[in-house]
Amino acid sequence: MTTVQDDEQIADVSETIAATRILPVVVLEDAASAPALAAALTAGGLRAIEVTFRTAAAADAIRAMSERPDLLVGAGTVLTPAQVDEAADAGARFVVSPGFSPAVVRHCQQRGLPVFPGAATATEIQMALDAGLTxxxxxxxxQLGGVKMIKxxxxxxxxxxxxxxxxxxxGNLADYLALSAVLAVGGxxxxxxxxxxxxxxxxxxRLTAAAVEASRPSA
Incomplete structure (x- = not known):
């Protein structure tokens, strides 16, 4: 098991997500649909996806989508170290959680997985920084205040x-992406x-292609 998080891997994941600036957040009920969904998203121009652990199909969906070399697959709504293991073993390349869990962050780092924990306050952001995350x-x-709060x-x-x-x-995609502090938006x-x-x-x-087009800086 990897015990030190790879800075180069973190950079690669961040760059891939930032390339299109949109990270689709998927709740998939049937893993059998995963290959078709992956094909549809890449056809629309996306190269990264977050598959949430809100359904029992998550791990199998991640495993199926991870077979595509042109798609970076991550796991979302990861709440426990056990789910980190499940996601990593299925082929997830990064982890997203809705809040800041020291146990989840630490376990991701031990497994060498880039992790993007949820942070809603200045205190949680400082906790992330203390953990070496940026x-x-x-x-x-x-609900937290949107663009104004991020500013x-x-x-x-x-x-x-x-x-x-x-x-x-x-309707608000452009407002978020206009902020230099925003790496990408989840949608x-x-x-x-x-x-x-x-x-x-x-x-x-079609919707993916339109979103990718809308995310591009205007000339």
Whole structure:
């Protein structure tokens, strides 16, 4: 087992996520749909995905999607060290959690997995910095004050990058991405449960492509 987190691996994961600046947050009920979903997202231009541990299908979905060399697959809603192991063993390349758990962060680092814990306050951001982390998930973004709150937190924490998630959509996407402190945004609109349940992969690709286009800096 790896016992020291690899800084180069962390940088590679962050760069891949930052390349398109959008991280789809997937709640998948049926792992059999994972290959089709992965194909739809990559066809739309995305190269990273967060598969949440909100369903029993998560590990199998991660395992299936991780077979694609053109897709960086991470595990989300990771709440315990045991889930870290499950995600890592399934092929997850990074971990996201909704809050800051010292046990989860420590175990990710022991396994050499980049981890983006949730941070909603200045105290939690300082905890992340103390743990050697410089990128956090800001969740739930809109409910916590959205763009204004990130601006306020970024002022004293200049080295920290944020991945705002929760309430981010096509209407406010540009406002978040205009902030230099934002690495990427987490979103669900292109992978809405109804689309996945109906197998509307063409629509997933269309929404993904539109999101990727909207995330690009204007000339």
């Amino acid at each position: 990128t956090v998930k800001f969740f739930p973004a809109e 306020a937190l970024a002022a004293p924490f200049r080295s920290v990058r944020f991945i705002p998630t929760g309430g981010v959509n096509t 669900t609109w292109m992978v809405a449960p109804a689309l996945l349940a109906a197998g509307q992969w063409d629509e997933v690709t």
